[in-house]
Amino acid sequence: MTINLFKRALFFVILCLAQVLVLNHIHILNCATPLLYVYFVILFPRDVKRWGILLWCFFMGLVMDTFSNTPGVASASMTFAALIQPSILTLFLHEDSPDDLKPSFKTIGVAPFIRFAVIIVVTYNLVFFSLESFNFFNWIQLLECVGGSTVLTILLIFAIESIRKK
Amino acid sequence: MRNLLEFLTKYNYWFVFLLLEIISFVLLFRFNSYQGSVWFSSANAVTGQIYAWNADVESFFSLIKVNEQLTMRNVRLENQVNKLSKSLADLTHDTTVVERNELALLNQYKLIPAKVISNSLDKVDNYITIDKGIEDGVKSEMGVACGNGVVGIVYMASEHYSLVIPILNLKSNISCSIKGRRYFGYLHWSGGRSDEAYLSDIPRHAFFKKGDEIETSGYSAVFPSGILVGKVTQIFNSSDGLTYRLRISLSTDFGNLRDVCVIKDASSSERIQLLKVAQDSLKVGKQN
Numbered sequence: 001m002t003i004n005l006f007k008r009a010l011f012f013v014i015l016c017l018a019q020v021l022v023l024n025h026i027h028i029l030n031c032a033t034p035l036l037y038v039y040f041v042i043l044f045p046r047d048v049k050r051w052g053i054l055l056w057c058f059f060m061g062l063v064m065d066t067f068s069n070t071p072g073v074a075s076a077s078m079t080f081a082a083l084i085q086p087s088i089l090t091l092f093l094h095e096d097s098p099d100d101l102k103p104s105f106k107t108i109g110v111a112p113f114i115r116f117a118v119i120i121v122v123t124y125n126l127v128f129f130s131l132e133s134f135n136f137f138n139w140i141q142l143l144e145c146v147g148g149s150t151v152l153t154i155l156l157i158f159a160i161e162s163i164r165k166k
Numbered sequence: 167m168r169n170l171l172e173f174l175t176k177y178n179y180w181f182v183f184l185l186l187e188i189i190s191f192v193l194l195f196r197f198n199s200y201q202g203s204v205w206f207s208s209a210n211a212v213t214g215q216i217y218a219w220n221a222d223v224e225s226f227f228s229l230i231k232v233n234e235q236l237t238m239r240n241v242r243l244e245n246q247v248n249k250l251s252k253s254l255a256d257l258t259h260d261t262t263v264v265e266r267n268e269l270a271l272l273n274q275y276k277l278i279p280a281k282v283i284s285n286s287l288d289k290v291d292n293y294i295t296i297d298k299g300i301e302d303g304v305k306s307e308m309g310v311a312c313g314n315g316v317v318g319i320v321y322m323a324s325e326h327y328s329l330v331i332p333i334l335n336l337k338s339n340i341s342c343s344i345k346g347r348r349y350f351g352y353l354h355w356s357g358g359r360s361d362e363a364y365l366s367d368i369p370r371h372a373f374f375k376k377g378d379e380i381e382t383s384g385y386s387a388v389f390p391s392g393i394l395v396g397k398v399t400q401i402f403n404s405s406d407g408l409t410y411r412l413r414i415s416l417s418t419d420f421g422n423l424r425d426v427c428v429i430k431d432a433s434s435s436e437r438i439q440l441l442k443v444a445q446d447s448l449k450v451g452k453q454n
Contacts, residue, residue, distance in 0.1 A: 021220050027288045050179035058186040065193070067217075068286065069207050069293040069329070072194030079186045083179070131194070133290060 012060060015040055020067045031141065032148025034156050037064060037074075038124050041081045042117050042157070045102040046093075050086055057082035070132060077127040081120055092116050105161050114158065121153050122146070207322065207329050208284050208295045214327035217283040218297050225281070225424050232424055239313050275390055276430040278302055280310075282423045283327070287334060287360040292420075294330040298428060299323050309388040309429040315417035316340065316395050317426050319388055328428075333363050333395075334420055342395050343383035344374050350383040353395060353414065360420050363396070368410040376401065380414055387437040389429065 015037050023034045040060050044053050061075030068074075089103060092112040101107050103116060125146045133142055174181075208217060225232075280298040298304050300323050310317040310330050318332035319340070331338050334355050342365055343350035349372040355363045365380060378398045384391025400413040 017216075020216070024286075030288055033288070051182040054179060054182045054186055058190070061190070066210065067208055067213050067284075068289075069291075070289070071207070072190040072192070076187055076190035076194065079183060079190060083183050 008056070011043075012040065012056070016060070016063050016067075019064065024068060026152075028148065028152070029144075031145040032152050034152035035121075035125065035128070035149055036153060036156050037078075038081065038121050038153060039157050039160070041078065041085050041124070042103060042120055044082075044085060045100055046086070046089065046097075047100040050083075053082045053085060054079055073128060073131045076131060077124055080127050081124040084123060085120060088116060088119055104164065113161065114154070117157050118150070118154060121150050121157075125149050125153075208293070209299075209322060209324050209327040209329040211324070211326065214283065214295065214297070214324070217295055218281075221281060221283040221297075221424075228422065228424060231422065236313055276303075278304060278428040278430060280304075280426050280428055282426060285420070285423055287420055290357055291336055292332055292334045293321070294318065294332050294423070296328055296330055296426060296428070297326070299326040299328050301325055303430060304328050304428050307388060309382075309390075309393075309431075310426050311389070311393050311429060312418055312423060312426045314394070314419065316382060316389065316393050317418055317420075317423065320428065332420060333416060333418070334360055340389065340395075341383045341386045342380050343391075344368070344372070344398075345379040345381045347372065347374050347378070349374065350385065351409070351412075353380075361416050362399075363414050363416055365398075365412040365414050366404060366409065368412060370409060372410065374398065380412075387431065387441075390431065 019035070019037045023036055027033055037060055041053070041057050044056075057078040058075055061078030064074040064078075065071050092103075092108050092115070093101065097107075103113060105113055108116070129142055129145045129149075133145075208214065278298055280296040280302075282294055283297050284293075284295040286292045286294075294310075294317070296304075296310070304320055304323050306320050306323055306328075308320045310320060310332075316333065318330045318335070318338060320328050321331045322329045333340065333353065336355065336357070338353075338355060340353045341350060342353045349368055351365045351367040353363055353365050368374075376398050380395040380398065382389040382391055382393045382395060394417050396414040396416040396418075398412050399415045402411040402413070403409075404411045
């Protein structure tokens with residue numbers, strides 16, 4: 001239990017640093033930015049309490065907000081993603097899946113995992129960019145941002161998952 | 167009662183969810199009005215330190231380009247100074263007048279050099295974090311400039327770091343004038359490209375042309391007059407047809423910003439006080 005907690009905290013810090021110091025500086029075509037910290041939501045195992053997921057993800061969002069001066073935007077959308085993660089995960093499970101299943105290529109298969117990740121990332125990006133462009137509404141730019149960032153994020157997650165498999 | 171308790175324990179995560187969302191939205195909507203919110207920005211001690219380390223590493227690799235730019239700028243300015251001091255000496259037959267004027271100008275302003283430690287270009291409301299704060303004499307509402315031109319205005323300051331609203335922010339609003347022609351308007355940004363901004367409220371009878379330089383007007387208490395802002399690239403009519411709206415290509419390269427100066431104007435507090443007194447007396451006049 002304590003080891004799990006420690007591992008998650010370490011993962012939290014690494015993801016934060018990678019996002020803040022490297023990925024936040026990538027803006028392809030002025031809109032697409034990989035938001036790798038959504039990976040944090042995707043990897044929560046089935047047996048973690050739902051309020052636990054919510055709290056972890058809220059703090060992840062808060063840290064991102066603090067670094068990029070978007071108060072409340074990432075924390076609100078991360079909390080929302082954390083709310084839907086367990087319900088979406090059950091859609092991709094079999095009846096005989098273990099209770100402490102941790103979503104990855106190995107446990108639920110490559111294609112289902114990608115579909116699962118796409119659903120979470122798209123939902124997250126939709127909420128995030130809608131909130132961010134609150135007073136500056138521009139449909140086309142919003143869709144470009146959501147589309148571009150989703151593609152980049154999924155590619156990154158795919159790459160990391162493939163390495164982890166070995 | 168037991169059913170109620172069971173219901174609450176079963177769906178406890180919904181309450182956690184609502185609570186966290188409420189906190190997020192309070193942060194979202196009160197960021198601008200709430201003074202303590204500097205703690206939730208990149209100007210707080212921890213994020214500031216991390217960004218400062220990162221900036222140290224990055225600035226090392228961009229030194230060559232910065233050096234080149236500064237040298238170019240230096241040469242240009244030196245030429246200009248030579249020309250101006252020559253013509254001034256010719257006109258007044260006094261060779262020390264330039265030095266005396268310069269000293270008088272510098273006495274009024276104090277420059278606090280600072281390093282940019284975080285910066286963004288792609289958002290609607292971009293912010294810059296710099297590594298000087300209250301302890302170094304930085305306060306909110308002070309102007310920030312770099313070697314190439316105006317950067318923005320200090321928004322919040324913590325002990326060692328401050329948050330700057332650059333021109334590339336919808337909230338930014340700087341009084342500027344057309345160099346040599348004295349007509350003034352206010353500079354604002356409308357999202358999109360990071361090297362363009364707009365100058366509004368230039369009167370219809372003003373005379374100017376494309377390529378004219380834009381500088382700060384000195385009417386606000388934030389910037390002294392004469393700091394370069396950019397060049398006019400296109401001229402539009404405003405939506406109500408009463409004024410001109412100019413597209414400006416900014417002289418400051420926000421994508422490659424490292425060293426900036428915070429401008430501390432000794433006389434600005436006096437000016438602000440005067441403005442406040444005037445506003446108060448107007449209010450009293452209205453009530454009577």
